[in-house]
């Protein structure tokens with residue numbers, strides 16, 4: 013039920029202070045970086061939940077538009093990824109998302125994506141499961157071959173009609189003629205000022221409503237259908253990995269404590285370490301494209 017209370021929390025917000033009361037107080041201990049101990053736990057796990065964040069995509073060279081270097085023109089994600097920005101200036105917001113869609117054409121899954129997908133396929137043959145719960149909106153998990161992916165923030169390659177609500181997969185490049193050649197991230201690029209009728213429009217029946225990216229924007233609540241599936245995964249997993257995002261920062265901070273409170277091991281794979289990661293069972297610092305292939309490699313006990 014923790015999830016239900018926290019669905020409206022802003023993206024990127026630290027929520028650890030809200031969710032660390034109760035059982036976690038008793039769990040204070042040093043997080044271990046003992047890979048062989050982790051491998052032993054991994055070899056016995058039947059249902060593995062893998063929470064992934066922006067760090068996984070960053071290792072494929074995908075900008076996040078967050079932090080000190082993350083600008084598109086003069087804006088960051090939190091300036092444009094809002095319903096207010098879209099309804100004030102849909103042309104500008106579509107330019108931003110058009111740019112993000114187009115750069116994906118030159119990006120490829122990295123070792124972390126590929127390891128997760130390979131692990132899922134391998135364990136499935138053994139009657140075991142791997143489910144990815146991700147905050148990223150690109151499609152690199154899918155490209156890598158992952159089948160079970162819960163995208164809590166939606167997808168760059170889906171649209172949603174603001175009139176009829178229809179959600180459609182859309183891989184077109186460009187997504188509409190008017191955006192051809194637009195979306196430059198340069199600070200001196202001028203806004204395209206595309207009229208709304210020339211922006212992506214709904215093609216369902218005679219709707220013609222304005223389309224928006226089907227992503228969760230700042231200030232919006234998460235999709236309840238996706239969250240229900242996430243809850244089921246968290247309630248049934250017997251091992252949880254937090255990859256490319258700190259377990260104390262949203263969204264993992266919503267999920268990992270819920271798993272840890274059941275006594276289920278939580279292992280963090282992240283470039284950074286923080287003192288508070290000691291609240292979880294394992295912590296493996298470094299690029300997840302380096303640590304994950306070791307962690308999820310075939311174990312000697314796997315016979316298939």
Ligand SMILES: [Zn+2]
Pocket residue numbers: 173174175176177178214215216219220221
């Ligand atoms: Zn529509």
